Amino acid sequence: MLTWRRHRTARTRHALKLRAVSGLLSSRLWAQILIAMVGGVALGALLAPSVGSVVSVSIAQANELGPWLRLPGLVFLNLIQMVVIALVTSSIILGICASGDAAMLRRVASRILPYFLATTTLAVLLGAGVALWVAPGTLVDPGVLGHMPVDAVPDIEETAVAAVPASDAIVEGLAALIPANLSSALLTQNMLQIVIAAVLAGVALVSLDAERTRPLIHLVQVVQEAALVIVGWAMRLAPIAVFGLICDFVMRVGLSALVSLSAYILCVLGGLVLLLLVYLLIVLVLGRRNPVHFLRQVLDAQLLAFSTSSSAATMPLSLKIAETRLKVRPAISRFIIPLGATVNMDGTALYQTVAALFMAQLFQVDLSVADFILLAVTVIGASIGSPSTPGVGIVILTGVLASIGIPPAGVAVLLGVDRILDMCRTAVNVTGDLTACTVMDRWIEEADTKAEEDEEAEEGPAEASEALGPATDTEK
Numbered sequence: 001m002l003t004w005r006r007h008r009t010a011r012t013r014h015a016l017k018l019r020a021v022s023g024l025l026s027s028r029l030w031a032q033i034l035i036a037m038v039g040g041v042a043l044g045a046l047l048a049p050s051v052g053s054v055v056s057v058s059i060a061q062a063n064e065l066g067p068w069l070r071l072p073g074l075v076f077l078n079l080i081q082m083v084v085i086a087l088v089t090s091s092i093i094l095g096i097c098a099s100g101d102a103a104m105l106r107r108v109a110s111r112i113l114p115y116f117l118a119t120t121t122l123a124v125l126l127g128a129g130v131a132l133w134v135a136p137g138t139l140v141d142p143g144v145l146g147h148m149p150v151d152a153v154p155d156i157e158e159t160a161v162a163a164v165p166a167s168d169a170i171v172e173g174l175a176a177l178i179p180a181n182l183s184s185a186l187l188t189q190n191m192l193q194i195v196i197a198a199v200l201a202g203v204a205l206v207s208l209d210a211e212r213t214r215p216l217i218h219l220v221q222v223v224q225e226a227a228l229v230i231v232g233w234a235m236r237l238a239p240i241a242v243f244g245l246i247c248d249f250v251m252r253v254g255l256s257a258l259v260s261l262s263a264y265i266l267c268v269l270g271g272l273v274l275l276l277l278v279y280l281l282i283v284l285v286l287g288r289r290n291p292v293h294f295l296r297q298v299l300d301a302q303l304l305a306f307s308t309s310s311s312a313a314t315m316p317l318s319l320k321i322a323e324t325r326l327k328v329r330p331a332i333s334r335f336i337i338p339l340g341a342t343v344n345m346d347g348t349a350l351y352q353t354v355a356a357l358f359m360a361q362l363f364q365v366d367l368s369v370a371d372f373i374l375l376a377v378t379v380i381g382a383s384i385g386s387p388s389t390p391g392v393g394i395v396i397l398t399g400v401l402a403s404i405g406i407p408p409a410g411v412a413v414l415l416g417v418d419r420i421l422d423m424c425r426t427a428v429n430v431t432g433d434l435t436a437c438t439v440m441d442r443w444i445e446e447a448d449t450k451a452e453e454d455e456e457a458e459e460g461p462a463e464a465s466e467a468l469g470p471a472t473d474t475e476k
Contacts (some may be wrong), residue, residue, distance in 0.1 A: 009410040023046065033303045036243040045228045060253055069248040073308075074235025076241035079234035080313040083227040085186060088338040089198040090224035096202030096335060097217055098379045107447060112336055112440055115345045117380075119282075119432060123275055123346035127353030130271040136263040137361020138356075197343050242307035249419050261414070264358050268421050272428050279435045281427075287438040297325040298434045305430040309422045311341040314430050322434060327440045336440055340433035347428030351421060352379045352397050355414060359406050369407075 049059050179185040179193040186194065205213045280291035287294075302320050315337060322333035356375055360367055367375070388435040397414075 019435075031241050032239040036239040037303075037307060039252050040243045040246030044247040045267055047247070048204075049251075066248045066252060069251070070246065072237055073245035073248075074243040076237045077236050077308065077313060079230060079237075080257060080310065080316075083230045084315070085194060085310045086223055086230070087227040088194060088312075088341070089201075089259060090220045090227065091315075091319065091334045091338045092195065092198040093202040093205065093220050094217070094224060094330075094334055096199065096331075097205055098215075107444055108332060108335060108440060112339070113435065115236040115436060115439065116340070119278075119346050119436075120344070120349050120380050121376070122278065122348040124353050124379050126269050126274050126278070127350035128273055128357065128372070128376070129276070130255055131354045131357035131361075132266055134246050134263065134266040134267045134270075137261040137358045137363075163193055178369055195339055198338075228316060234313075235317070238304060238307075245307065264414070265421065267358070268351055268354050269424060271305055272347055273352055275346060275350055275428055276431060282435055283438055287435070287442050289438060293325075294438065297321060298452075301430050301434065302427045306423045306427040309419070309426045309427055311345075311429050314426075315341050318430055318433060322437045326434065326441075328437045329444075331446060332441050333437050336437050337433055340436055341429075344432055344436060345429050346424035346432045349379050350428075353427045355397055356401055356406070359401055359414075363406055365406055407430045 047062070047065070049062055162332050176193075184195055185197065205217065280294070283289050283291050283294045288347045298321055301314050304317055305311065310312065317339075318337050319333055322328040322337060323330055354377070355376065357367075359365075
């Protein structure tokens with residue numbers, strides 16, 4: 001009897017442990033994604049043709065199996081992309097309208113735009129410093145240039161020409177930021193034009209009478225809620241999508257590509273780590289928050305961004321984290337997160353700087369001070385408005401290389417390892433957006449507090465003089 005009770009107690013404890021683990025996995029997205037990533041890496045390494053294990057597949061079999069492994073990930077990304085425009089537009093409009101007045105919007109915009117520009121410039125300088133110090137291009141065998149899969153980069157020359165406009169087209173490019181044809185912007189998914197149109201629509205609604213705009217704002221709220229429902233469906237696929245994408249990547253690339261460009265990879269990763277430390281310093285100094293606690297709160301968003309390589313796919317989760325965990329006001333988070341997913345690409349800017357200098361070292365191209373300045377300006381401009389979708393960084397890099405006289409076809413050298421770096425820089429991009437939300441929320445709160453104190457200080461003497469009343473002849 002005693003033995004039976006002991007076995008029953010052991011079974012009960014085991015069941016409780018299983019329930020605890022199950023509850024952890026069902027309630028914490030990061031745990032599911034982390035397990036999916038580890039499983040994907042393990043299976044991909046076993047199946048990789050270059051490994052030569054018992055269960056390894058041939059290259060032809062890998063090409064056949066890869067699309068099926070990517071299928072859940074493609075479905076996940078397509079579901080997100082299907083609603084991303086509606087979600088971005090509604091979030092920006094509701095974020096602006098939640099402020100209640102145009103003055104709030106001006107305070108946020110006047111701070112966030114210089115902030116984004118400053119952090120992007122800092123990311124470029126960090127990338128340049130790391131690349132010049134390590135000089136990864138001098139550590140790679142130049143013979144790798146003879147094996148570049150140039151055919152793997154379709155229309156790369158045309159992309160380079162399109163990515164870097166001529167100087168006489170700069171004015172037209174600035175004017176084109178305002179979408180003359182909104183339908184065309186929606187069809188081409190020009191996110192920068194869509195964001196600007198949404199900002200203008202939100203400002204216009206704030207300027208009108210609240211009673212007249214209430215039905216339209218309610219409609220926008222319904223659109224946002226419907227988009228979030230679809231996002232919720234997509235998030236259920238996230239662990240399976242992550243498993244398939246990671247497994248397919250490891251199976252096709254293997255370890256050989258990672259080893260041959262290890263100096264370049266470590267250089268980019270080192271720069272991204274430095275940028276992440278800068279974010280934590282900003283959170284501590286400007287946001288007045290515990291950096292370790294901040295990292296714990298944003299871990300879900302970082303892992304999802306890392307696994308999907310898409311800021312757009314992570315945006316709904318970033319909004320939820322900003323408002324529920326970081327306690328950022330919706331008026332700020334719903335304006336900064338969608339805007340940051342489009343224009344705040346610090347990780348991408350750092351990556352493009354390191355990659356451009358790496359290619360310059362590999363091709364033995366000497367860069368002057370003017371070339372460095374041109375590189376910095378081009379990278380900053382290219383990172384602003386770049387689509388928040390997987391793999392776009394490698395395409396924009398072709399234009400950056402062309403601007404400093406490096407053959408854009410050299411990007412083919414980096415294709416094999418771009419996926420893993422795309423995952424890392426996207427995670428840093430998302431962290432930068434959440435850092436900006438934290439800092440802006442505190443700055444606006446301090447500005448509002450100071451304004452209230454100034455108003456009370458002005459009202460105090462006025463009320464005191466009214467209480468004393470007009471001076472009498474005796475007092476005179």
